Amino acid sequence: MSVFVKAMMELEKQEINTNTSIKGGLWLIGSLLIILVVYGLPVYGAFLIATFFEPIVETYFILQVEEWFLQAPMIIAEIVVGPFGLLTLGMYSFVWAFPVVVFISISIGITTNMGLKDKLTVAVDPLLRKIGLTGRDMIPIVTGYGCNVVAVYQSKGCSSCTRKQCLSMISFSSACSYQVGATLSLFSVAGKPWLFFPYIIILAVMGIIHTKLWYPQQQHESYFPMKDQSLRWGNPVVILANVRDAIKQFFYQAMPIFLVICMTAATLHHFKILNVLSNKVGPVLAFFSLPAEASLGILFSILRKDGILLFNERNGQLLLxxxxxxxxxxxxxxxxxxxxxxxxxxxxxxxxxxxxFQIASKQAVTSVVSSLLLVIVWRIFVGNY
Structure with missing residues (x-):
C-alpha cells in the first residue's frame, strides 16, 4: 500500500513539474512574440512612412535642387548634389533613419517605463542561458536596436561573467536604428524590401553562433533580483523625454557625422581617389561575388552603420x-x-x-567566414539569383 502511495505521489510531482514546464514554455513563447511585436512593428511602421515620403522628397525637393547647381563649380555641385552629395545622399539618411529612431525610442521608452521590459527579462532568462547569457543581458541587447552606444553603458547591469558576451552580441546582432533605417533603404531602393526580414533573422542567428563559439558558457548566478516586476501605467512625461533625447542625438550627433562622411566621399570621388581604392579592395570583394565599387560603402560602414547608405549613390544603380x-x-x-x-x-x-580590440577582431573573422558560407549555401540551394 505504501509503495502505491509513493508511486502516486511521484506521479503527482511529475504532473506538477510537467504543468509548470508547459506554463513556462508558453510564457517564454508569449514573451518572444511580445518582443517581436513591440520592437518589430515600429520598424515596419517606419518602413511604410519612409516608403511613402521618399518619392515625394525626391520629386519635389532633390530634383529641383539639382537643377539649381547645373551651372555651379564642379566641386561644389559634387559635394551638394553629386552621387555622394549632402542633399542627394544625405536625404536618404533622414527619410529612412529618422522614423526608425523615433518609433523605436517610443517603443523602448514605453516598455521600460511600464515595467514590461523587466517582465520580459525574467521570461527569457532560461533561453538566454543556453547561449551563455542571462535575462539581464536582454535589456542592453534590445536597447542596442535603438543605439549601440547606450546599450554599451547599460551593459554595466549585466553579470560580470557575461558582460563580454553581451557586448559582443550587441556589436554583432543589435542593429541600431540607423543601421535598420539604412538597410531598409538599400533593400527598398534595390526593389527587394522582402530581404530585410531574412536579414534580421540571420543577423540574430549568426550573433548567437558567434557568441557561442567565441565565448564558452560560464557558470553564473541562477537568480538575479528585480526591484519591481509588476506592470504599471507609463509616465508620458518620462517617455516623451526619452524620445526627445533620441531625436536630439540624431540631429546633433548622427546626422552631422553622416554629412561629414558624404562630404569626404564626394571629395574622394571628385579627385578620382575612389577609383584607386576600388582597385585595391576589388580583388578581395571578388571572393564574395561583389563588385569593386562596393568598397567605399564597406569602409564607411566601419565609421558609422548608416555609412552603408553610400551604396545608394547614383540613385542606387549599384544595388540595382x-x-x-x-x-x-x-x-x-x-x-x-x-x-x-x-x-x-x-x-x-x-x-x-x-x-x-578582441570584440572587433573576433567579429571581423565571424563576419568574413559567415559571409563566405552564406554565399556557398545560397548557391547550393538557391543558385546565383
Whole structure:
C-alpha cells in the first residue's frame, strides 16, 4: 500500500513539474512574440512612412535642387548634389533613419517605463542561458536596436561573467536604428524590401553562433533580483523625454557625422581617389561575388552603420545591378564586419581597450567566414539569383 502511495505521489510531482514546464514554455513563447511585436512593428511602421515620403522628397525637393547647381563649380555641385552629395545622399539618411529612431525610442521608452521590459527579462532568462547569457543581458541587447552606444553603458547591469558576451552580441546582432533605417533603404531602393526580414533573422542567428563559439558558457548566478516586476501605467512625461533625447542625438550627433562622411566621399570621388581604392579592395570583394565599387560603402560602414547608405549613390544603380544573393551578402558583410567606431570607443572607454580590440577582431573573422558560407549555401540551394 505504501509503495502505491509513493508511486502516486511521484506521479503527482511529475504532473506538477510537467504543468509548470508547459506554463513556462508558453510564457517564454508569449514573451518572444511580445518582443517581436513591440520592437518589430515600429520598424515596419517606419518602413511604410519612409516608403511613402521618399518619392515625394525626391520629386519635389532633390530634383529641383539639382537643377539649381547645373551651372555651379564642379566641386561644389559634387559635394551638394553629386552621387555622394549632402542633399542627394544625405536625404536618404533622414527619410529612412529618422522614423526608425523615433518609433523605436517610443517603443523602448514605453516598455521600460511600464515595467514590461523587466517582465520580459525574467521570461527569457532560461533561453538566454543556453547561449551563455542571462535575462539581464536582454535589456542592453534590445536597447542596442535603438543605439549601440547606450546599450554599451547599460551593459554595466549585466553579470560580470557575461558582460563580454553581451557586448559582443550587441556589436554583432543589435542593429541600431540607423543601421535598420539604412538597410531598409538599400533593400527598398534595390526593389527587394522582402530581404530585410531574412536579414534580421540571420543577423540574430549568426550573433548567437558567434557568441557561442567565441565565448564558452560560464557558470553564473541562477537568480538575479528585480526591484519591481509588476506592470504599471507609463509616465508620458518620462517617455516623451526619452524620445526627445533620441531625436536630439540624431540631429546633433548622427546626422552631422553622416554629412561629414558624404562630404569626404564626394571629395574622394571628385579627385578620382575612389577609383584607386576600388582597385585595391576589388580583388578581395571578388571572393564574395561583389563588385569593386562596393568598397567605399564597406569602409564607411566601419565609421558609422548608416555609412552603408553610400551604396545608394547614383540613385542606387549599384544595388540595382546586383542579384538578390549579391545584394544580401553586400549589406550583411558591410553591417557586420565591425561595430561602428563610436561603439568601439565606448567599449574601450567603459571596459578596456583590449576587450574592444578582441570584440572587433573576433567579429571581423565571424563576419568574413559567415559571409563566405552564406554565399556557398545560397548557391547550393538557391543558385546565383
Amino acid at each position: 545591378d546586383l542579384t538578390s544573393m549579391e545584394l544580401f551578402i553586400l549589406i550583411y558583410l558591410a553591417s557586420t564586419l565591425s561595430a561602428c567606431l563610436v561603439t568601439l570607443f565606448a567599449i574601450a572607454k567603459d571596459v578596456s581597450k583590449s576587450i574592444a
